[in-house]
Amino acid sequence: MDLSRRDTIGAALLGGAGLAAGAGPAAAALAAQAPRAPASGWRRGHDNQRVPDLGNGFFLNPLMSGDHPDPTILKDGRDYYMTFSTFDSYPGLVIWHSQDLVNWQPLNAALTRNIGSVWAPELIKHKGRYYLYIPTKKTDAPGTKTTSWVIWTDDIRGPWSDPVDLDLPSHIDPGHAVGEDGSRWLFLSGGDRVRLTDDGLATVGKPEHVYDPWRYPEDWVVEGFAPEGPKITRHGDYFYLITAVGGTAGPPTGHMVIAARSRSINGPWENHPANPLVRTTSAAEKWWSRGHATLVEGPDGGWWTVYHGFENGFWTLGRQTLLDRVEWTPDGWFRMTGGDLSQPIAKPKGGRAVPHGQPLSDDFRTLKLGSKWNFFKPGPDEKDRVRTQNNTLLFRARGKAPSDSSPLLLIAGDQGYRFECDVEIAPGGTAGLILFYDERLYAGLGFDETRFVTHQYGIERGRPANPHGRRMRMRVTNDRHIVTYDTSGDGGRTWKRFDRGMEVSGYHHNVRGGFLMLRPGLYSAGAGEAKFRNFKFEAL
Structure with missing residues (x-):
């Protein structure tokens, strides 16, 4: 079922969850025929929860099941740290730790004060210090506002600093980058960027437009253009800029991953000839609305990307984190190799594996506020x-x-x-x-x-x-x-x-x-x- 044609818009909305929005009898009949991977395909961990590591050298997505959207990942020597959008949940921005990219455990919650609905943070380390750049939307809670903030710490386990307002009310999804001259930047939604002070705790000047993202054909079924989630990785001779377009929800064929590159942090940016690199093209696929990707080097020197997606028929679980193998090509570009991610993928070699996740059962001996509740x-x-x-x-x-x-x-x-x-x-x-x-x-x-x-x-x-x-x-x-x-x-x-x-x-x-x-x-x-x-x- 190719959903790139206008006459298949209705099919793009099929699936168990979509029926609750008011689909008719014909749509219900078609949805019942959509294939769905059996839950028995996963290994089981704490409280019988599904875990990605199959124990045979392979893993099966999701990497982080349940609502773990907008993943931001940091490689710090042999260690990996990751956090996600936590929206209106506090304590928020739980830091997760891994050494093999597949098995993860929670450490702590970095954000304890309600500063608004947290969207698409950025976790980085610069000159020995950890930073979290945090865009927020104002809510009805006192003290919240629409802006971007930064918090920092010298110990990833915290405590983290009090939030500092960066006065960025019109952008979301900051992506940190260090230029060839050592300058620090936040790349922002819409193809914009703003310079940071050397300490990373304030902006310099106003945001400027530096990149016009690649556009998909006009007859594709998407939620909207919405260029967001810019992530910068420097590799070899280039800076690589990965962006999400197509809208993060709505039709399952909307959200997608595109890329561009430049020899300088100042551009010009050349779009990837194979854009989009990831896109759901059929409502029959296991993972829908895939996007918001970040490149990361694995423990064995191979390359990977984390991004999010909705599970077919289970919009109720939110956007879950997915892991996809990356292959660099001779022309200096890269491609994702996992397809629709419904099948097991060979794990990266190396790194110490830990029991994945955490028990959700609780005897209340201690108060696990933040890391669990x-x-x-x-x-x-x-x-x-x-x-x-x-x-x-x-x-x-x-x-x-x-x-x-x-x-x-x-x-x-x-x-x-x-x-x-x-x-x-x-x-x-x-x-x-x-x-x-x-x-x-x-x-x-x-x-x-x-x-x-x-x-x-x-x-x-x-x-x-x-x-x-x-x-x-x-x-x-x-x-x-x-x-x-x-x-x-x-x-x-x-x-x-x-x-x-x-x-x-x-x-x-x-x-x-x-x-x-x-x-x-x-x-x-x-x-x-x-x-x-x-x-x-x-x-x-």
């Missing part, structure tokens, strides 16, 4: 709402529902999963387990002292009487968008199915906007302090 749109005092004591998470109530309570959320990257927890509320309290996209779109089950409350489409509905009082064990199952709830009054020895199931394939960006994912989590509203114990997560 994040607040949604937190206020300045949000972290004071949570503490752990005697293997219990104590979560002070705020607001009346998940929409205004700033819930605690996880990133779960599997197509199906189940999570459960003991929940105890204070008099006047309401608490429960949720699947949360944003404050207007979520699902879940909560309870007060007398009744259950269901959360559907971001709306609260009163439900049957609660026979368990102020304490029960709750379980949520999201089996490939089919959601069921179970409750237990005896600690999980016996379960009773709640009488309301849901289907959540439409809880995603192409329906709601926001570039987020559907995340499992906990909320505490009403009055008092809710207690959560023995949180268990299992991928299906």
Whole structure:
């Protein structure tokens, strides 16, 4: 199915998630025929979560499952560090570490103060110091604004400095570059750039336009031109500029990777003769809307690129990070070799492998805020709402529902999963387990002292009487968008199915906007302090 023709626009929108946006019966019938890779193709790690390393010298994408968009990667000797857009989740910008490019573990969250919705950061090291350049969009939280910031540290594990405002209100996606004369620059969306001071903590002058990105044929099915995500890599005699065009969501055939090169940081820039280097061309492919790439040298001297994409039928998981092998060609250009990334790829050789990811189950011996749990749109005092004591998470109530309570959320990257927890509320309290996209779109089950409350489409509905009082064990199952709830009054020895199931394939960006994912989590509203114990997560 070639989606480069106008008469196949409808086909480009097919897939399980797209049906929730209102596709008709004919589209539904065609979508049912779209091939989908079985979940059993992955190896399993913590809590049965899928991991990329197959254990036989190969790996299978995604590199980072779940919402890990706009990857920015740093090679620092034998070590690799990576972080991602975290939007309205705080603590944000979790730094991940690897030595083999395939297996990753979280270190910490670099950004602890809410400065806005974080879009496409840039992690670099210059003269022994680490920097994070952070574009943000203003939100309704106090102290946020639309601009770009920088934070720095001399130890990648932190602590990081307080954010410094770079006064860049009209651009996103900064990409750091050092010119042949040692000058420092940020390349920006739209083909612009701005100079930095030598210490990298301020801009010099105003942004200037330096590059007109390659344009695709006008009849391609895309979301929009939207040149963004510029990344500069110096290799051999050239500076290579990689850019994303075509829009980051919308039709699965939109987002793509293009490249240009120049012998000088000042241009002129010559477009790659084989642009686009990566593009989804069929709704039958495993990975959709692929773009926002960065080149990186592997531990064995080979070259790779990380970028993001949506998984076919699972827009709800957000944009996941993908790893693609790069081959340099005799003419000084490069190409990506992984195709649609649905098949295993030989791992880079060398580097120490570590257990990938982290358990999402939590006994609450300590508070893993940032590296595991994040607040949604937190206020300045949000972290004071949570503490752990005697293997219990104590979560002070705020607001009346998940929409205004700033819930605690996880990133779960599997197509199906189940999570459960003991929940105890204070008099006047309401608490429960949720699947949360944003404050207007979520699902879940909560309870007060007398009744259950269901959360559907971001709306609260009163439900049957609660026979368990102020304490029960709750379980949520999201089996490939089919959601069921179970409750237990005896600690999980016996379960009773709640009488309301849901289907959540439409809880995603192409329906709601926001570039987020559907995340499992906990909320505490009403009055008092809710207690959560023995949180268990299992991928299906």
